[in-house]
Amino acid sequence: MPNIRPTPTILLPRLPAKTLVGLDLLSFTSTEQFYGISDLTPGWHFLYTGTTESFSIRCGAWFYVGDYPQDSSSDSSKDIILHSGTATPGPEIRIWQWNQDIETLVPMRGDNDENRLEIMRWKANLGGLRQMGALFSYKTKGIPENTEIEEDEVADQPIRKDWIQLTNRLTPETMSRILGTPFADDDGRLSWSINSASTAARDADNIPGITADIASEVRTKSFGGGQKVKEKELQFLPIDLKRTWREGAIGRERTEAAQDRSWALGDLISRYSHSGNDEKKGEGEILGELQFCFLMILTLMNYSCLEQWKRLLSLILTCRTAIRERERFFKDVLQLLRLQLRHCEDVDGGLFEMDGDYDGNFLRKLLTEFRQTIHQLQGADTVRSEMNALEQWVRTEYGWELRKDSIMRRGMLQLEDGEQVEMEMSGADEDDETGEYAPVIVDMGETEGVVEEDATDVDTPMD
DSSP states (O other), X not given: OOOOOOOOEEEOTTOOTTOEEEETTEEEEOOTTOOEEEOOOSEEEEEEEESSSSSSOOEEEEEEESOOOGGGOOHHHHHHHHHHOOOOSSOOEEEEEEETTTTEEEEOOOOSHHHHHHHHHXXXXXXXXXXXXXXXXXXXXXXXXXXXXXXXXXXXXXXXXXXXXXXXXXXXXXXXXXXXXXXXXXXOOXXXXXXXXXXXXXXXXGSXXXXXHHHXXXXXXXXXXXXXXXXXXXXXXXXOTTOOSOTTOOHHHHHHHHHOTHHHHHHHHHHTSOSSSOOHHHHHHHHHHHHHHHHHHHHHOOHHHHHHHHHHHHHHTTOSHHHHHTHHHHHHHHHHHHHHHHTGGGSTTOTTTTTTOTTOHHHHHHHHHHHHHHXXXXXXHHHHHHHHHHHHHHHHHHOOOOOGGGSOOEEEEEOTTSOEEEEEOTTHHHHHTOGGGSOOOOOGGGHHHHHHHHHXXXXXXXX
């Protein structure tokens, strides 16, 4: 009889029925007969839960199935793994139980004989759970394992392919930088926790009703074993869009750096790259954080991640000279952005409605300016080709017109009663810096004379 090796599985015993459960791009409501998810594919996964589908804090954790890829694990990431524990050889079976007090999943600990016995019992009963259909199969979109389905319904699922492309830049080092030291269970398998209320220090005061202390309390109790340890805030890449020039820059250099943020992008990449001329590490950190932030918006509706996602795009899409220097990087950004936009509607209520930007004006304006920059540059053909594909997609899906010369700024509109009125698009002058938004030239050489002349014209009260 052949030896049947259990597939990577995560068991969730005692999970209440009607709990929102999400794994990667899949989500569903649990039933009384739901005990976990099997057939987990190699790579990154994100599991999260919520007591309700909409009005509750969602808590989740990242984990990796299989061996970490060699090319994405730097020396520091290996140190993180070794420091947190070495994974036990054998089938990857994680057991997370529901903690009713804090309403979230907690990794089951074998800190006493009773818990160790329960962990062994759940692992021993894995085959029985599979036979009774209590485990959902990740490969078949959560269909119970004893359900018969056609093979062509399983092969080449777009959702799994999209998830791989949405997470292929994530590394253990990036996760630990943003989320802090990972938690290692009894088998030495790592997980990085986060919830809807987790926030970076710069965004904490902007979330109505949510403070950093609330987020810290939820995460510390769930993955900190109840220990009263202050949670590390989200450590995003430092981006200051109000200062994008080097220290000591003055005059024209500062003005050009404020309009073309290439120096700020290069400085950020250099700070997070290895020593030497290889800057792929720094570029990978930016791409990885773009992926992380978007997926936390998609699954947890995390406000701080939304703000960082917008800051990253504002930095990247306002560069000019860096486009030719980093063609591959900008191509990867545009490819990732097009894939992310394909999943914008997966966010409850829509991504653009999350912060009140109902028409996507923020992103549409960035892409319009970036397209104009691309078509003014010589070379950068790969970036231009990818931008054309993104432009065609947003035009088809959202009706966005990114060509400034194709947008009607002023025209006549005929009303229902036949009357015609002249209409003008608001903000047109602001984009082109014309009209009331046009630059004003001030002659500072005669300032003193002007002041004295004006002073003589001021009316003074008569005695």
